[in-house]
Amino acid sequence: TWTPGNIIEDQVAAIRAQVGDKQVICGLSGGVDSAVAAALVQRAIGDQLTCVFVDHGLLRAGEAEQVEKDFVAATGARLKVVDAAEVFLGHLAGVTDPEQKRKIIGREFIRAFEGAARELDAERHVEFLVQGTLYPDVVESGGGTGTANIKSHHNVGGLPDDLQFALIEPLRTLFKDEVRALGAELGLPEEMVQRHPFPGPGLAIRIIGAVDRERLDLLRAADLIAREELTASGLDRDVWQFPVVLLADVRSVGVQGDGRTYGHPVVLRPVSSEDAMTADWSRLPYDVIAKISTRITNEVREVNRVVLDVTSKPPGTIEWE
Numbered sequence: 001t002w003t004p005g006n007i008i009e010d011q012v013a014a015i016r017a018q019v020g021d022k023q024v025i026c027g028l029s030g031g032v033d034s035a036v037a038a039a040l041v042q043r044a045i046g047d048q049l050t051c052v053f054v055d056h057g058l059l060r061a062g063e064a065e066q067v068e069k070d071f072v073a074a075t076g077a078r079l080k081v082v083d084a085a086e087v088f089l090g091h092l093a094g095v096t097d098p099e100q101k102r103k104i105i106g107r108e109f110i111r112a113f114e115g116a117a118r119e120l121d122a123e124r125h126v127e128f129l130v131q132g133t134l135y136p137d138v139v140e141s142g143g144g145t146g147t148a149n150i151k152s153h154h155n156v157g158g159l160p161d162d163l164q165f166a167l168i169e170p171l172r173t174l175f176k177d178e179v180r181a182l183g184a185e186l187g188l189p190e191e192m193v194q195r196h197p198f199p200g201p202g203l204a205i206r207i208i209g210a211v212d213r214e215r216l217d218l219l220r221a222a223d224l225i226a227r228e229e230l231t232a233s234g235l236d237r238d239v240w241q242f243p244v245v246l247l248a249d250v251r252s253v254g255v256q257g258d259g260r261t262y263g264h265p266v267v268l269r270p271v272s273s274e275d276a277m278t279a280d281w282s283r284l285p286y287d288v289i290a291k292i293s294t295r296i297t298n299e300v301r302e303v304n305r306v307v308l309d310v311t312s313k314p315p316g317t318i319e320w321e
């Protein structure tokens, strides 16, 4: 019978057999899949694993800390952090086209990961790379190795020839809910295990317009409020994803306190979905929406308007970019 405990036992044995006494590297994204895959490999081979977290500065409030502190505390994994925010923001400066943003982020991600992998490989020869490939990814990509295209920026298939690793994919037969159960059993923090899907390019594709530090801070503050209030309402599991989008190039007139303001709108985009291929806008209770709206306009300077996206997918996509 399927229990998280059985799966862990089987996978630990399989990973030990595959790896022997060799060294292993794993990239962490802040997401569920890479965290659970890493925790599983850590359980199997301990210090032969080194995790690498490329912090591109585009994650939501608290997420980098979750990887750097909570994940490490829960697993005891050795972690190398690459603080690449400055580099990413430099390359993204002035870029407004969504595909261009993705291209830059994908390229810089691989570059940063490659740098860290090279360093580690020089210290201790590395032979294996862990990937958090799930069963639906395997099916979608035609059964080969590598993950679905949508995740391509996080794939490190783009590594150069002299830096090729054999793959360890301990989640290849599992579905998302099984991976979550495994993560909980492995002692990962609840917020990490239950995290909604989040795009690899992060908040960069939720700022409509060019990305800079100030805009990221605004969006982070608004996003955190939406997440807090959704959690407080007990509706986390009814929502597939809840993008908050900053219309950075749009201003509208408002009145806050005694004065006229000319600030930015944010869009709330809660959606319900089974697999992200189609989605419907979530019918969140009006009082939850109202609370989020009031808090955002009170607490986030520069934002004076909150709007709700009531478009299904199709025709709208989940993200705005």
Ligand code: XMP
Binding pocket: 102, 150, 151, 152, 153, 197, 198, 199, 200, 201, 241, 276, 277, 313, 316, 317, 318, 319, 320, 321
């Ligand atoms: P859309 O916006 O196309 O999104 O309805 C479908 C799902 O994919 C996520 N998404 C991405 N994930 N890199 C990712 O890793 C991306 O470039 C990307 N774009 C969209 C989106 O959050 C949703 O879950």
